[in-house]
Amino acid sequence: MAMDAAEIEALIKSALPDAIVTIEDLAGDGDHYAATVVSGAFKGISRVKQHQIVYAALQGRMGGALHALALQTSAPD
């Protein structure tokens, strides 16, 4: 029940090719991450929709294989 940071990044980038993704392994257990995702796709849409795009990119792993992913999303300045 754990995921590699590189795997998370690859999934997010496959859905959002322009995304700048920063991932931090919070507990060092491969199960609690914090991710910052910056993508042009987030421009002008609500935070809920931004997060839903990232969750969709993770193809159902969020809440399953991935227990905790603190998410911060934004559009580039």
Place this chain on the structure above:
Amino acid sequence: MTDIAHDRIKAEITENAVVLYMKGTPVFPQCGFSARVVQILTHVGVPFKGVNVLADAEIRDGIKNFSNWPTIPQLYVKGEFVGGCDIISEMFQAGELQSLLAESGVEVKAGA
């Protein structure tokens, strides 16, 4: 999701201005993310209804489909899904949660 779960959630978020679907209860949260949102709502001074999804498997699955959101907690204001722990924390820090509650006509305790 069963129609029953959908109808129950719909009724709950319509009848109550602020509803938090969470793990555990507001007094005894059983997950750090749920505890954090309870703490924020308490700090803001807004009355809310806590629904313990751990006590109800139908709602626990149903709520994730209802909002197309994979995790608990989930906060609803006036029937609208507002966000999970990260979004509520961000909104609180930016003062946006307080504005949203004020705009939605939800009364908060003065001086909070």
